[in-house]
Amino acid sequence: MGAAEELVNQIVLQNDVIDDENYLACLPDEAKKILKSLASKWENVLDANALEVIPLKGAMTNEVFQIKWQTKEGEMSRKVLVRIYGEGTDIFFDRDNEIRTFAFISKNGQGPRLLGRFAQGRLEEFIRARTLSAPDIRDPSISALIASKMKEFHDLDMPGSKNVYLWDRLRNWLIEARRLSSPEEIETFRLDIMDKEISFLENELSVSPERIGFCHNDLQYGNIMLDEVTDSLTIIDYEYASYNPIAYDIANHFTEMAANYHTETPHVLDFTKYPHLEERRRFVQTYLSSSGEKASDNEVQQLVDEVEKYTLASHLLWGLWGIISEHVNKIDFDYKEYAEQRFQEYWSKKNNLLSHDRSSNDNVSLGNGQETLASTLNEKRGKSHRISKKLKKYLGLGFFRSKR
Incomplete structure (x- = not known):
């Protein structure tokens, strides 16, 4: 069962507030390492370590986050999508086969690019739509x-x-x-x-x-x-x-x-x-x-x-x-x-x-x-x-x- 910005909703727990550090804690260390490596190669990113983590509501199989960085004044912000596989969901599909499908569809211009993989998930291009x-x-x-x-x-x-x-x-x-x-x-x-x-x-x-x-x-x-x-x-x-x-x-x-x-x-x-x-x-x-x-x-x-x-x-x-x-x-x-x-x-x-x-x-x-x-x-x-x-x-x- 999206990734649009207007559907972004903050996680609501007892006090309806969670700070950015707790959002960041949701990401595996391996994912954070790849994200910082990616951002360090983008010249318009002000600080590769200063990433903002925004959970996307509507996910039922995986946990999905939008990641964004501040950029130089007047330039569009840099964003990627992080998908963390849901616990036990390998029952439903072969993850390696899914990645092959993802890569083929991306190569044929039908979907987002694959930016990286880690043990519990992957990084994808953020589609501005x-x-x-x-x-x-x-x-x-x-x-x-x-x-x-x-x-x-x-x-x-x-x-x-x-x-x-x-x-x-x-x-x-x-x-x-x-x-x-x-x-x-x-x-x-x-x-x-x-x-x-x-x-x-x-x-x-x-x-x-x-x-x-x-x-x-x-x-x-x-x-x-x-x-x-x-x-x-x-x-x-x-x-x-x-x-x-x-x-x-x-x-x-x-x-x-x-x-x-x-x-x-x-x-x-x-x-x-x-x-x-x-x-x-x-x-x-x-x-x-x-x-x-x-x-x-x-x-x-x-x-x-x-x-x-x-x-x-x-x-x-x-x-x-x-x-x-x-x-x-x-x-x-x-x-x-x-x-x-x-x-x-x-x-x-x-x-x-x-x-x-x-x-x-x-x-x-x-x-x-x-x-x-x-x-x-x-x-x-x-x-x-x-x-x-x-x-x-x-x-x-x-x-x-x-x-x-």
Whole structure:
């Protein structure tokens, strides 16, 4: 689940104030050494040791900081981005593969430059553009830019395997979710039958021919930056990127419209904000026509239908992500409740979206499954949840109230 200056928010702990020394203390020594080495080579920086550290709100996988230095009068300040990998997040992706992807995309002019690496993270070029907000991705003009940029991204000829990774990722994350979860959690989230759901979905959705492309797989608003001077977009953060059906990537983007990660309750999803049919058709039309040849109505409708079905896979994937993150990540975000909402949406939409009424063995019917899950989960919310959140904040278990 951005790096724009207007989304920079100070960390809020008990007294709502933390001095610059404490911000600086968040950075590993190795990172500070690289930062000072970089700044010492820039002639317009007044003091390479006098770096300002500003945490960026909205991160849910990593901790992200903007670093800036004072420069000579009249010159633009120097800035870089530091990304510190979240604890336990190597479960989700191969960091070496992510760096190779980052370097390739940067070389092809599609993203920020890699400025350095350290054991717990990396340094990136700071892009002087604004990160999109939640309402932005519903704006027709910006949505059209996103559709065209997504097509450009999908067409990248990334070195390495071009096999679909979605289904392996789902199965791998399910294994981890089961390993980390208590018997009660396994029962509540129905993880004991989830392998059958994944196989069922794979069988239903893997139709031939299927368009495969290099997908971002996490195209939420915070991972898209807009240069308002040139009206150009940059897609950032490639941790989850891999080859997948393009319908899945578009579906995932649509489901992210239900989220706003810069509120007091960033985990809460509002699926009434899911794009309506005309919005979805307009996006797909722009996507398919961005190469120059206008897509036919049949082509548009076919992809719109495929996208709708792949929203189910998105709900399962991020539901599993939420369960795992609840156990391994200390960032202050209610991962468990986020997972609850994703799974509920899966069960409530499953039968309506699939072409015929089939289910894997041992699965409960749509109505019973959705009602059972919802009632079980809702019983666990309320007062105990509020107490838990207060304890978290009191004990300082997370600097960020913030899928990035």
